[in-house]
Amino acid sequence: MNSYNVIGLMSGTSLDGLDIVLCRFTYENQNWIYNILNATTLLYDDYWIDSLRDCETCTGRKLIALDHEYGKHLGQQVKVFVEQHKIKADFVASHGHTIFHQPDQHVSLQLGHGAYLAAHAGLPVVCDFRTLDIALGGQGAPLVPTGDELLFPEYDFCLNLGGISNVSFSYNGQRLAFDISACNMLLNALANEAGLAYDEDGRMAASGKLHQELLEQLNAPAYFSAPYPKSLGKEWVLENSLATLQAAAIPLADKLHTSCHHIATQIKLALPVLHQRRQKILVTGGGAFNKYLVTLLQQHLGDRYLVVVPAPEVVSYKEALIFAFLGVLRWQEQPNCRRTVTGAATDSIGGAIYFR
Structure with a gap:
């Protein structure tokens, strides 16, 4: 077939x-x-x-x-x-x-x-x-890179802003990928404290202020400087990033604001320079609907990178799409x-x- x-x-x-x-x-x-x-x-x-x-x-x-x-x-x-x-x-x-x-x-x-x-x-x-x-x-993770390479070849990077952010890209003829940091697991947990399912468009985060000490604490764990292959689980996020946020005695909006800076900082540090031309980044997952986070990410990355948010159905359903595709490869014994x-x-x- x-x-x-x-x-x-x-x-x-x-x-x-x-x-x-x-x-x-x-x-x-x-x-x-x-x-x-x-x-x-x-x-x-x-x-x-x-x-x-x-x-x-x-x-x-x-x-x-x-x-x-x-x-x-x-x-x-x-x-x-x-x-x-x-x-x-x-x-x-x-x-x-x-x-x-x-x-x-x-x-x-x-x-x-x-x-x-x-x-x-x-x-x-x-x-x-x-x-x-x-x-x-x-x-055992990330699993989406095969789908990224075969279904979205026009992008230099495929960045998923889900509960955990992860990225995949081709380098020296090999597909590489790894988890970067907690993402919506942090933002949604903080929004829940305000009685919200999520911070719509990142409005609450945009209204907050940056706390440098908290940002340094969020960026401190050894995972971020460890070489890949590497992946994150819920347990690590609970014991590290979320525990750090819970211990901070600052306004909720400031925690959201600082968390967005943490997420954008780690993404910037994670992406290598693959070539001299402007590099295209496909951004999907729930975090792609967070306008403040996407704007902040483009600011952190600068002009060398172009952040692209595709059609809403691809943003929302890319992971389900790729697992359907991984199923096809399994069916074909590929x-x-x-x-x-x-x-x-x-x-x-x-x-x-x-x-x-």
Whole structure:
């Protein structure tokens, strides 16, 4: 086959909701072409927000039960999506919702069991994209660089401003990628303290003031100067960046303002100069809608870089799109995880398949 209709599922660490996309991928003239045919975000209710946020402290038995229950929930949502839009799909590719990510301890768990998803969606499912890479000694993350390279070749950098910011780019003929810093996990947690789901357009952050001491504390952890491959998990963010913010006795708007400077600073430090011409940066993820953060990022980077925010559907659904594409590569038994990105012993074909 050279054309696939795939449903991609993505749930990010910021708990914004479940992204569902129907994508068509076509292989023509040795290039992959994508089309987003239908897309939606299903907001989590209080039950799923509480369950997904707090389950890292529950018992093993409860965690297994929740894994199955969430897989059933994903399958049910896919079934509704298919019926409402009269969709025909070849299979589902699901990232799941990350609960643990500690690759140095060979631990990474994405909730949403593929068997339960397949059983309730009535479709084959590709899932569990990280485990094989970790078994091969890799970080199991980031996973999107293969999709970045094959679907968005016109950009020098692909920057995702999700719960955690990450970047991928080609350097000396190799695709490289790594997590940069916490992003929306910080901004949304602070906005929640003001009773908001998020800081719309970064207005509250824009109204605050920069606190140099707090900025230095946020920039201090050794992770930021460590070489890649490297990746971040929720646990690290809670123990470092969020703990630092919680300890700061300054106004909330100032914390948001300083956090945006921290995020922009780390991105600037992370991006190498690849060539002399102006370098194009594709910016996606929820943070791309934060106008203050995007403006600040362009200011930090200067004229050598051009920050490009694409159409809203690409901003919102790029990760779900790419996991759908990683599912296609798994289906074709083509490598979808790069050792140059994760530090694994070899490239690998990640993903478990469940047939309905």
